[in-house]
Amino acid sequence: MQLKFLSKINSPKDIRGYSNDELLELCKEIRSYTIDTITEIGGHLAPTLGVVELSVALHHVFDTPRDKLVWDVGHQGYAHKLLTGRFNDFKTIRKYNGLSGFLKRSESEYDVIGAGHASTSISAALGIAEARKQKDENYRVAAIIGDGSMTGGLAFEGINNAGHLGKQFLVILNDNEMSISPNVGAISRYFTRLISNPLYNRVRNEFWDMTGKLPVARSKTRTLIKKIEESLKSLIVPGILFDELGFRYFGPIDGHDLSEVVNTLNNIKDIQNPVLLHILTKKGKGMVSLDMETGEYHDDAVKFHAVKAGSNQDGQGNIKKENIVEKSSPPIFQDVFGKLVCEIAQNRKDTVCITAAMREGTGLVPYSKMYPNRYYDVGIAEGHAVTFASGLASQGIRPIVAIYSTFLQRAYDHIIHDCAIQHLPVIFCLDRSGIAGEDGPTHHGSLDLSYLRCIQDLILTAPKNGNEFRNLLHTALNISDKPFAIRYPKASSIEFDESGQMELLPIGSWEVCKEGIDGTILAVGPMVYNALDVSKKLDSIGFNLEVVNCRFIKPMDTSYLKSAVSKFSNFITLEESNTTGGLGDGVSSWLLENNFKGKLKRIGLPDSFVQHGSRAEILKSVGLDNETLFESIKLIFNSN
Numbered sequence: 080m081q082l083k084f085l086s087k088i089n090s091p092k093d094i095r096g097y098s099n100d101e102l103l104e105l106c107k108e109i110r111s112y113t114i115d116t117i118t119e120i121g122g123h124l125a126p127t128l129g130v131v132e133l134s135v136a137l138h139h140v141f142d143t144p145r146d147k148l149v150w151d152v153g154h155q156g157y158a159h160k161l162l163t164g165r166f167n168d169f170k171t172i173r174k175y176n177g178l179s180g181f182l183k184r185s186e187s188e189y190d191v192i193g194a195g196h197a198s199t200s201i202s203a204a205l206g207i208a209e210a211r212k213q214k215d216e217n218y219r220v221a222a223i224i225g226d227g228s229m230t231g232g233l234a235f236e237g238i239n240n241a242g243h244l245g246k247q248f249l250v251i252l253n254d255n256e257m258s259i260s261p262n263v264g265a266i267s268r269y270f271t272r273l274i275s276n277p278l279y280n281r282v283r284n285e286f287w288d289m290t291g292k293l294p295v296a297r298s299k300t301r302t303l304i305k306k307i308e309e310s311l312k313s314l315i316v317p318g319i320l321f322d323e324l325g326f327r328y329f330g331p332i333d334g335h336d337l338s339e340v341v342n343t344l345n346n347i348k349d350i351q352n353p354v355l356l357h358i359l360t361k362k363g364k365g366m367v368s369l370d371m372e373t374g375e376y377h378d379d380a381v382k383f384h385a386v387k388a389g390s391n392q393d394g395q396g397n398i399k400k401e402n403i404v405e406k407s408s409p410p411i412f413q414d415v416f417g418k419l420v421c422e423i424a425q426n427r428k429d430t431v432c433i434t435a436a437m438r439e440g441t442g443l444v445p446y447s448k449m450y451p452n453r454y455y456d457v458g459i460a461e462g463h464a465v466t467f468a469s470g471l472a473s474q475g476i477r478p479i480v481a482i483y484s485t486f487l488q489r490a491y492d493h494i495i496h497d498c499a500i501q502h503l504p505v506i507f508c509l510d511r512s513g514i515a516g517e518d519g520p521t522h523h524g525s526l527d528l529s530y531l532r533c534i535q536d537l538i539l540t541a542p543k544n545g546n547e548f549r550n551l552l553h554t555a556l557n558i559s560d561k562p563f564a565i566r567y568p569k570a571s572s573i574e575f576d577e578s579g580q581m582e583l584l585p586i587g588s589w590e591v592c593k594e595g596i597d598g599t600i601l602a603v604g605p606m607v608y609n610a611l612d613v614s615k616k617l618d619s620i621g622f623n624l625e626v627v628n629c630r631f632i633k634p635m636d637t638s639y640l641k642s643a644v645s646k647f648s649n650f651i652t653l654e655e656s657n658t659t660g661g662l663g664d665g666v667s668s669w670l671l672e673n674n675f676k677g678k679l680k681r682i683g684l685p686d687s688f689v690q691h692g693s694r695a696e697i698l699k700s701v702g703l704d705n706e707t708l709f710e711s712i713k714l715i716f717n718s719n
Contacts, residue, residue: 082108089164091138091189099338102139106131106337109158110364112169117157121517122173122180125363127157129255129334133223133358134158136340140348141219144188147207151200151224153181153193153521155253163189173517175692175700180517195521196486197436197459198231200224201250205241208248219348221249227436230458241353242325248353254331255362321355330357335364409575412567413510415545417442418577419552420479424450427556430477431455435464441481441510461486465493465505472503477556484509484524484566491530498562499534505562506555512541512566513604513655513684514698519691525684527566528603529660532633536561538586539633541604545575547630553581566604568655570694573605589636595625597716598649603629603662606653606703613708622716624651632662640669648677651712655703658683680715682708 084101085108088094094105110131117124127134135158137148143163150156160178161169165187171177182190192203204222211218228234229252241248321328329347332339340358347354410418420432424446431453434441438456447454457464461482468478482490487509498505512524531539538561542548548567555563592607593614602610610626617624625647627639643650650670652663663681670679684701691697698704702711 082112084108085112085161086166088162088166091143091162094135094139094162097139099341102135102341103337106135109135109161112161113157116170117172120170120172120174123154123157126152126155128364129360129362130155130223130253131158131364132335132337132340133251133253133360134162136337136344137221137223138162140341140344141221144191146219147191147204147221148189149192149200149204149207149220149222150182151194151222151228152197153195155223155225156182156190159189160187163187173519173691175696176690179519179691181519181521193521195518196489197228198224198233200228201234201237201241204250205237205244205248208241208246209244212246219247219249221251223251223253226252226254227459230436230460232460232462238321238324238326245325245352247349247351249347250326250353250355252330252355252357253334253360254357255360326353326355328355328357330355331359332357334358334360409545409572411570412545412548412572413440413442413569415442415548415572415575416481416508416510416567417445419549420446421449422549423479423552423556424453427477429475430479430556431471433457433464433468433478433480435459435461435482435486437481437483437486437510440483441508443481461490462493465490466497468505469493469497469501469503472498472505473501477504477506479506479508479552481508481510483515483522484512484527485515485522488526488530494531494537494562495534499537502536502560503562504555504559506552507562507564508552509564509566511569513568513570514689514694515569516694516697517691520688523684523689524566524568525657525689526660527564528632528654528656528662529664531564532660532662532665534562537633538563538631539566540564540631541566542630543573543602543605543607543628545572546579547628548572548575549579550582550584551630554584554586557583558586568605568694570605573608584630587631587634587636589639590628590630591625591639592628593624593626595623596646597623598647598651599625599627599643600651600653600712601627601629601662601666602652603632603654603656606655609703609705609708610653612705613712616705616709617712617716620713622713624712629662632665635662635665635669637669640666641673644670644673644675644677649715650675650677650679651715652679652681652683653703653708654683655698656683657686659686678715680712682711 084105094102097105110128113127141148150159165178168178173180179186181195182193184190184193191207194200200222201224204220208220211220224234238250327350329343332343334340343356347356423430432443432446433455434443435457436459438444438447443454457467464480464482468480471478487507509524509527511522512527515522515524528539531537538558540551542551542565548565551565555565593611595614600610600614607626607628614624614626650666652666654662658664658681661683663683667679667681689697689701699707702708
């Protein structure tokens with residue numbers, strides 16, 4: 080497609096003189112270019128397709144970057160990037176040393192606040208609005224948040240405070256009825272079918288009673304009343320909630336009607352009170368997939384939330400069959416998790432699974448279909464997920480909570496206060512531990528060993544492969560008085576036998592995978608295989624190292640450590656996590672307290688935020704690839 084407008088845009092100033100027809104053509108170009116590019120290189124797709132018209136309207140109406148736009152999550156910001164001088168670099172998005180897949184303060188002055196987690200925009204934007212007051216400056220502030228993100232409690236804390244402060248502040252509620260998984264919970268249903276409000280029911284009942292007294296056309300009139308019921312819900316009910324919270328409510332309006340969005344923004348942008356604009360959009364608008372049974376094309380926002388590189392479309396916008404990536408063998412850890420919880424559910428009627436709007440990402444789709452009455456998606460509310468699980472566990476149910484490592488950080492107090500202190504056996508399965516790849520620092524699970532290892536009575540583990548994952552899950556179900564965490568990366572499970580049998584593992588036990596005489600490598604999770612490969616290469620140059628699978632990070636296998644200090648003067652810890660607070664720190668403290676006189680080398684992620692790129696690129700950049708590990712460990716022994 081020839082780009083008449085998009086390729087010439089260097090900043091939002093370039094579109095502020097555009098006519099409505101030119102803006103419409105620009106929207107078409109953005110949508111088409113985004114689909115063509117992202118299906119080729121990979122990245123988030125559906126979120127930004129739903130806000131193309133909104134992105135154009137915002138930069139057309141507002142004086143950015145002087146006016147501040149704060150986007151929730153950030154993966155809906157691809158159109159925003161194209162409009163703010165990043166067209167030439169757009170094909171580098173999510174690539175190593177390229178543009179971030181989220182908003183990033185260091186990348187552009189238009190990226191006011193970066194975010195990879197949901198529900199943050201309102202609070203952050205309100206802080207900016209108050210900074211404006213403190214510095215006696217004059218600019219507009221707007222937060223753009225999806226209805227899925229509104230299920231997070233932080234969003235309502237921000238709205239509550241904004242209504243109290245009462246200054247110019249615009250919240251745009253992008254209501255697409257989707258987060259990543261279909262939205263669930265009372266907040267999402269509120270926007271489509273809430274009918275319990277007293278005012279709504281009073282108006283409805285008065286209409287109904289009045290029509291019952293009509294002498295003629297009673298039936299037809301009541302049919303008409305039923306038809307306008309949905310309109311009444313939209314017109315009356317949404318505004319009540321936000322009005323009570325101190326906001327002036329406008330909407331809902333069609334978020335894909337560019338003229339209406341532009342006109343509405345112009346009308347409300349300078350209202351000197353908190354305002355909420357409710358827009359209705361279609362996530363994934365313009366992208367379709369083929370129904371293989373019916374042969375029909377239809378929108379599929381879940382499928383196109385993110386696409387892999389090389390997913391170029393056919394002429395209908397569908398991913399070409401030859402470019403569909405077949406499932407790897409062995410499966411990745413998240414798919415192993417999905418299989419294991421179904422396996423457990425067949426034999427354990429007391430188990431349930433909980434996730435926070437991440438059914439697809441955590442591998443729970445099969446479980447949700449097979450056991451819908453034992454599956455809970457609580458929305459984007461990780462803290463609630465943990466406390467909810469604690470309540471279930473207090474009554475003898477065994478909850479398995481699947482949340483990304485970096486997202487579980489948001490529920491830290493809940494883990495401690497509502498779960499660990501209560502001695503409740505909640506099982507936490509932490510997907511995306513370690514390097515999460517192209518999603519970058521907001522998604523890298525680099526801190527879970529550090530933030531969980533210090534919690535009293537919590538058992539912390541990491542399987543080296545899919546088979547050990549099965550053993551750890553069953554072992555966790557055998558614990559009845561404390562929480563149990565299992566962390567694993569976004570990577571191949573290396574080994575997994577679908578028909579394998581579970582084995583209960585002694586709590587705190589390590590596994591010697593290779594014996595040695597010159598030192599020991601204490602490795603966590605799949606890093607065990609890196610250690611084995613490096614150790615075999617070291618054997619060829621005369622350094623014979625033992626390799627240990629430290630599947631329990633807490634408690635550690637102190638019996639092994641006691642025997643090892645009598646055999647080795649060189650200890651190496653290897654973990655795909657921040658070394659500060661991780662296994663290396665635990666081993667270091669134990670060795671120091673037990674008067675170890677030898678050497679210890681901790682190898683892991685650096686004490687800085689690692690940027691985005693493929694797992695292979697990032698692991699190499701931080702020295703966790705096999706070649707660099709070999710050189711690092713060889714240097715240790717050559718210096719002895």
